Amino acid sequence: MTNQAENHRAVSQPRPTPARFSHIALAHGGGGQLTDVLLNQIVMPRLNNPALSQLLDSGMIPGGRFALTIDSYVVQPLFFPGGDIGRLAVSGTVNDLAVCGARPQALALSMIMAEGLERKVLERVLDSVATTADEAGVRIITGDTKVVGHGQADGIYLTTAGIGELTGLPVPHPDHVAPGDVLIINGPIGDHGLTVMLAREMPEVESVLRSDVAPLNGLIEKLRCAAEIMFMRDPTRGGLAGLAADLAARTGWRINLEENQIPIRPESKHAADMLGLDPLEIANEGKVVVVVRPAEAAAVLEAMKRHPSGRDAKIIGSVTAEKDGICVLHTSIGGWRVLQKPYGEQLPRIC
Amino acid sequence: MISTDQSAEKLLERLRVAAQAVKEDIAFMEVCGTHTTSAFRCGLPTVMPPNVRLISGPGCPVCVTSQGDIDRLIDLGSRQDVILCTYGDMLRVPGRRGNLETARTRGRRIEVVYSSMDALKRAIDEPDQQVVFAAVGFETTAPATAAAVCEAQRQNVRNFSVLASHKRIIPAMRALLTDEEIPSIHGFLCPGHVSVIIGSEIYRPIVDEFNVSCVIGGFEPTQLISSLLCLTELVLNRQTALVNQYREAVRPEGNPRALALLAEVFEPGDARWRGMGIIPESGLVLRDKYRHFDAVQRFELSEPDEHEPPGCICGKVISGAALPVQCKLFGRACTPVSPIGPCMVSSEGTCSAWFKYGRSGHLNLSCTHANEPQEVLP
Amino acid sequence: MCLAVPAKLIEQDGQQGIVDLHGNRLRVNTMMTPEAQTGDWILIHAGFAIERLDPEAARETWALIKDAEQAAEDQAGQSGSVARTNRNNGGIV
Structure with missing residues (x-):
């Protein structure tokens, strides 16, 4: 056993080398790591320019x-x-x-x-x-x-x-994110992706779940009046895990999420359990994660809670100064794990 | 909201106290892939006592399926005259000629089902098509296959068949205990949901013959920690025992109806496990009276050509003889995006768990205590 | 190796049952749990009920069962909480 532990330590950091692919698979459109592979291998080498290379939600x-x-x-x-x-x-x-x-x-x-x-x-x-x-x-x-x-x-x-x-206000950008910043979400995760997956894969399931799909420009307008938003993004495909892992990689800082603070409806949690899925990886269509300076967190949280699309808002994590560019989830039993961007298409499983 | 924090913390404290009192390095094997995943998901490796190690055993059905069986499944799924129904778990497992997902991108009919009965229903709905159900899994899942076969017999559904590679866990545990390459194990954390079907008493001969503890446990973080505590306390007290910590679901005799279904449709047969070779009586084969539902017979499939991807050590990882990071492909050529071995494809696979929850293999999961990040929330 | 989730049996018709999983209702095959009655908690795997859960033990160990019963109680407007005993760590059998 000691031997194995030593071998283990001796391993240098592996460098993933994504394989070339010959045909597009469904998972290439899943918004996960395979989508990144598609972008990096095919799209960016051909179309790259300063605006596109930002890879933000808008150019x-x-x-x-x-x-x-x-x-x-x-x-x-x-x-x-x-x-x-x-x-x-x-x-x-x-x-x-x-x-x-x-x-x-x-x-x-x-x-x-x-x-x-x-x-x-x-x-x-x-x-x-x-x-x-x-x-x-x-x-x-x-x-x-x-x-x-x-x-x-x-x-x-x-x-x-x-x-x-x-609007003339500072444009939110990952580059503005700094250690100490706080992450806030406007409500429970997983509703949209689970609703659609149940409707598609298991149409016979009757569920109280409803998609959260909604335009958020009204809410975001209010938030931008309340405080300066360093960065924000909607956790759509790839879910909260994809967003946080991306942000960590992009900024180079460590992003910390607190499992106990991440809002999720019990019906979503249990639907995810049944399908063998991690709610953190599931798409949302009416959620936004905002990153603000710690001094402004309370004001932004209040502003969210006053808006119908943000009543269940929560502070879910923070940015810390470790320069490892990873997202760490602090779990409910006091441990932690690394959150990565999901790989591709989410599939129900039984094992 | 779900909150198990306080009881989990108390149990962890008791586990630390017990482990400290043991004073030596101890290793337990979790036989079940769902235990592996649950442990990583709740961050258990980061709060374990330093001298207690969890070794992942051969409990992921996708991972233990032999490469030949997987190739045969993908070949069958690549035929134009077949609708292949599979659990989502199998879709991306690599074979010699691509995987089921790539077969689907070429227009083949590969359908993900949640239940064996959905596959049977597809056959009934489309009587002109041959529908094959890819039946993988241990004793938890096999009764569902048996039920579908019985129903197909009752309704005389002629276009339904199964390609079965079901496995039995007890022969595999015996094989591990007699293999000298496997590190010594101080106890088994036995699979809760397999035990629902096969019962707790079936482990007793293993406890008696090999003098090793078997603790049957559930999957919630507190259930998991509680089982590890039990195993550690047994080591501390120099006892070996069979303990059922999942008594709300596991009876001594198992589920008699499920066992009867299994016995009706299947009989034990030799089966090939990835990396472990042929283990006698470790598989389930269709009995003669149901043999006409066997896809191997219906499509006259030949005996698969056994091989394993070059360089892949999934076989050793499955049996606990090696750690994922000891594989030279791990995290380099073999990642969840482009997996080479099944342990990286299956979300329950040990390699996948190490990669996913261990920062692409950057974190040393067997001694993570030094990496403990500070508390962060305001 | 096998995902299974507890759910409450709310309807039964022969070998078919409907279970409720905190607001998600699905049809399951109950041929392996003939003794299960409406109102029982059962363990679901791949569309089948694979075992009826011992309610007392289950309530102690499963946060989600506790949650669900709590939610049901809250809905019913009751204020009392489910009586909880110390969890049993299982005994040597």
């Missing part, structure tokens, strides 16, 4: 007055408890602008529909787009429609692009 248009973002939505099922593809498409793009410090001004909407899509489905989706856009205070000012042959697409895919105006 800054040269000149510094506007931010631009785009996202595609291919969710199945199209309608799920708490939301639908239309609400998702508007909220996701609005939130990507808002977390970059931009005030959403206008959206573009592109629809790819499969031949045979029912008219009433399209009407329902677009009604939801309209309602959500109203809620977020943005308009759809341009769009595109394409129809592909039966079987070439699954129902309907939406793409939304958005443009937002930078």
Whole structure:
């Protein structure tokens, strides 16, 4: 046993060498480490430029007055408890602008529909787009429609692009994050990803779970009035774990999360247990993590709690000065573990 | 909100006191992959007494499945005339020619199911298609396969078959205890959910013959710590015993209905385990009266060609003979993004747990105390 | 090696049952637990009930059962908490 421990110590730091791949797998779109592999091996070498290389939720248009973002939505099922593809498409793009410090001004909407899509489905989706856009205070000012042959697409895919105006306030950026800063989330994690996964993989399950999908620009506007936000991001694909691990790697500081402080509904926790998933890795669509200086944490927490989208807000962690660029989760039994970005697609499992 | 903190802390304190009193290095083997994952997830390695070590045993069904069986499964899933239904766990396990996920990207019908009955239902819904259920797992999971086979027989579902590589845990534990390469073990933390089916008494011959303690435990952090405390106290008191700490779920005789289902459909047979070779009576094969549901027979599959990925030491890791970091592929060529061995693919695999919870292998998980980060929240 | 979660059996019809897992309801096969009655806690693995849990022991060890019963009580507007005994660390059998 002693021998093994010594061998163990002697091992130098391994350097992962991601394998080249010949075909796109579902997991390449999971927003996890495999998505990074795709970006690094194929996209960045071809398209790189100073704005894109920031890899933020929105890109800054040269000149510094506007931010631009785009996202595609291919969710199945199209309608799920708490939301639908239309609400998702508007909220996701609005939130990507808002977390970059931009005030959403206008959206573009592109629809790819499969031949045979029912008219009433399209009407329902677009009604939801309209309602959500109203809620977020943005308009759809341009769009595109394409129809592909039966079987070439699954129902309907939406793409939304958005443009937002930078407000003159300091733009949140990972570079502003410093040791001592505090991480705050506006509510419980896991609701969206678990709701959609249950609806897709186990449609016979009846659950009280509802997606949290919502535009957050209203909440974020209030927060930015309350304090200077160093950095913020919505923990969508990859979940809170992906966000925190990314932030740690990006800033080079250690990010600490307190397991006992991370809000999660019991129904989400137990649904995740049943599916063998870690709620920390599950997508959210109505959550934002903000990083602020410790002196402003109380003010931001208060501002969140006053807003309907932030009633269950919590301080969940902090940044410390260790320069290891990792995210550490302090567990409920007083131990700790490293949180990494998930690898790819989340699958229910039995083992 | 779930809060087990106080009782966990008290138990940990008792564990530390007991371990200190033992005064020597002790090692327990957790036979079950779910125990491995639970331990890492709650950060247990970082709060363990320095002289107590947990060795992961052959308890991840994906990891112990032989490479030949995996290749055969992927080959079957790559056929155009087959719908392959599998638990999500198997989707990314690498075979010689890609994995099930890559087969799916090439348009093959690979479907993830939550239950064996979902696979049977698929067969009933699509009578013109051959539906194969990839049946992996230990005694916890095998009764579900047996139930689906019985039901298929009852309803005469002709397009349903199973490719079974179910395993039995007791023969594997015996094989470990007689293998000289395996480090000496001061006790087994026995798999709670397997024991639900097979019962607690079945471990007694192991305790008596090999003079090693067997403690059956649950999976919540407090249950886990409590089982380790029990094992440590047994060492301290120089006792060996069979202890059932999961009595709310595990009966001495197991679940008679599940055992009857198993006995109806399967009989014990020799099975090949990754890295451990053929272990007598350690597998479950379909009885003659159900043999027509065997995918091997239906598709006339040949005996798989056994090989293991070059350089991969999953076989040794599974049996506790080596640590993941002793593999020269670990964290370099073999990562969860591009896994080479099954211990890195399965979320329960020892390599995957070491990589994921040990910062890509940067943290030394067998002596993590020195790395304890400071308390941080305001 | 095998994920299994406790859930409360709320409906039963032959070998099919519906369990509640803190607001998540799913159909399970109960052929392996014929003795389980509505209201019992059962252990679910891969769509099957694999064992009926001894309620007293389960309440002591499973935080989530405690949580669920607490939640049910809170919903029912009762103020009393579930009586809890010291946890039993199991005995040598």
